[in-house]
Amino acid sequence: MSLVIEDPQVERLAKQIAAVEGTTVSEVLRSSLLSQAALRGLGPLARDVDASSYEHGSTTLTPRTDRSDALQKAHEAAAYDQWFREQVQEGLDETGPGIPHEAVKAEFAAKCEALRRRIEVEVR
Numbered sequence: 001m002s003l004v005i006e007d008p009q010v011e012r013l014a015k016q017i018a019a020v021e022g023t024t025v026s027e028v029l030r031s032s033l034l035s036q037a038a039l040r041g042l043g044p045l046a047r048d049v050d051a052s053s054y055e056h057g058s059t060t061l062t063p064r065t066d067r068s069d070a071l072q073k074a075h076e077a078a079a080y081d082q083w084f085r086e087q088v089q090e091g092l093d094e095t096g097p098g099i100p101h102e103a104v105k106a107e108f109a110a111k112c113e114a115l116r117r118r119i120e121v122e123v124r
Contacts (some may be wrong), residue, residue, distance in 0.1 A: 003025070003026055003029070005025075010117055011025075014028045091094075
């Protein structure tokens with residue numbers, strides 16, 4: 001069967017769609033015609049789709065704040081996980097002399113004592 005498309009714009013669009021989908025112009029037009037026929041109640045899909053009251057642009061999208069929040073939290077968790085892994089790897093890769101255990105204990109003992117004194121002053 002030979003197909004002649006008289007409208008150059010339709011022919012160009014059909015060729016572009018066919019190229020993107022990796023199919024033929026005939027298949028693109030067939031699929032389009034079947035979809036249009038189904039929407040108008042002329043095809044086998046007509047019983048599954050009721051588009052009789054549809055008006056283009058009449059629908060409003062409801063924002064899904066629950067999903068938005070969940071996705072935001074997932075992105076934050078992934079970013080934190082990435083940061084944490086980088087920090088751990090940086091520590092593992094460090095080749096410096098490090099800090100002696102006794103020096104770290106002394107530093108934190110001094111910080112704890114300073115905090116105790118500050119709490120005592122604030123309580124009075």
